[in-house]
Amino acid sequence: MDYVRSLEELPLFPLNTVLFPFASIQLHVFEERYQEMVRECIRREQPFGVVLIRSGFEVGDVADPYMVGTAVRIKEVHNYDDGRMDIYVQGERRFRIRQLDDREPYLVGLVETVEEEPLSDPVRAAELLSQAREEFELLVQRLFERQEFGVQVVFPPDPVALSFTIANLLSMENINKQLLLETTDTIERFEALLPILRTHIMDADQPNYYRIGSQELREWISPN
Numbered sequence: 001m002d003y004v005r006s007l008e009e010l011p012l013f014p015l016n017t018v019l020f021p022f023a024s025i026q027l028h029v030f031e032e033r034y035q036e037m038v039r040e041c042i043r044r045e046q047p048f049g050v051v052l053i054r055s056g057f058e059v060g061d062v063a064d065p066y067m068v069g070t071a072v073r074i075k076e077v078h079n080y081d082d083g084r085m086d087i088y089v090q091g092e093r094r095f096r097i098r099q100l101d102d103r104e105p106y107l108v109g110l111v112e113t114v115e116e117e118p119l120s121d122p123v124r125a126a127e128l129l130s131q132a133r134e135e136f137e138l139l140v141q142r143l144f145e146r147q148e149f150g151v152q153v154v155f156p157p158d159p160v161a162l163s164f165t166i167a168n169l170l171s172m173e174n175i176n177k178q179l180l181l182e183t184t185d186t187i188e189r190f191e192a193l194l195p196i197l198r199t200h201i202m203d204a205d206q207p208n209y210y211r212i213g214s215q216e217l218r219e220w221i222s223p224n
Contacts, residue, residue: 007098007110010071011037011048014063014107018177019050019070021091022161023168030084033105038074038087047071049095049109052178065107067097068114068182091164094181116160117184128190129159135197136166142204163189170196 013034019025029035041048051069076088094114101108119125133155156162167180170193183189 007112008095009101010095010109010111011041011046011104012051012065012069012097012107012109013037013048014051014053014065016053016174017050018052018174018181019072019089019091020164020168020177020181021070021093022156022164023070024075024088024090025050025072026086026088028084028086032083035083035085037104037106038077038085041074042077047073047092049097049111050089050091051097051109052174065097066178068178069095069097070181071095071111114182114184116186119159119186121187125159125187125190128187128194129162131194132162132166132190132197135194135201139197139201139204142201159186159190163193166193166197170200172196 013027015027017025029038037048049069049071051065053063054066055064070091071093072089072091074087075090078086080086095109095111096114097109097111099110101110156165163180163186167177167189176196180189180192183192
C-alpha cells in the first residue's frame with residue numbers, strides 16, 4: 001500500500017507515435033475527453049504522459065498502451081471556437097506505468113520515473129558520443145547540401161539528451177523507438193543508434209531521399 005501511495009498519478013494520452021524526452025510535438029486535440037484532460041492539466045499546472053498504443057486506436061475506445069512513456073509539459077495552447085485545440089508540448093522525463101485507472105473519461109496511470117543507469121564505461125561512452133556527433137553532423141550536412149547552404153549543428157552537452165535528440169530525428173519504426181525509450185543504458189542506446197544513423201547517411205546519397213527537414217532541426221542547427 002505504501003508503494004502505491006508513492007506513485008505519481010499521471011493523465012495519459014495514447015498515440016500512434018513515440019515521443020522522447022527533450023523532444024517536442026504539436027498535438028491537435030479534438031476529442032472532448034482529451035480536451036477535458038488538457039484543461040485539467042493546465043489548471044493544475046501538471047504534465048501528462050504520451051504513450052505508444054500497443055493495441056486499439058487513438059480515437060474512440062480507450063487504447064491499450066505500452067508501459068513506458070514520456071511525461072510532457074504543455075508549452076503553448078491555441079483554442080478554437082468549437083472546443084478543439086492545438087497544443088505544443090515538450091518531453092521532460094520517462095515513466096513506467098505500474099497501474100492503470102480508467103475511471104476518468106481518459107486513462108490515468110500510477111507511474112514511477114524511469115532512471116538512467118550510471119555510465120559503466122566512461123571511455124566507451126566518450127568514444128560512442130564522438131562517433132554519434134560526427135556522423136549526425138555528416139548526415140545533416142549531406143541533407144542540406146541540396147539547399148546550397150551550410151549548417152552548424154549545436155549538440156546537447158548531456159549524453160542522455162544527445163541520444164534521445166538523435167533518436168527523435170531519425171526515421172524508424174515505432175517499435176524500435178519504443179525499445180530505445182525503454183533502454184536505460186546510455187551506451188546501449190548509442191550502440192543501437194549508430195547503425196541506424198549510418199544507414200541514413202548512406203541513404204542520404206540517393207536523389208529522392210530527404211527525411212529530416214529544417215523544421216525538425218530548427219532548435220539545434222544554425223545557418224553558416
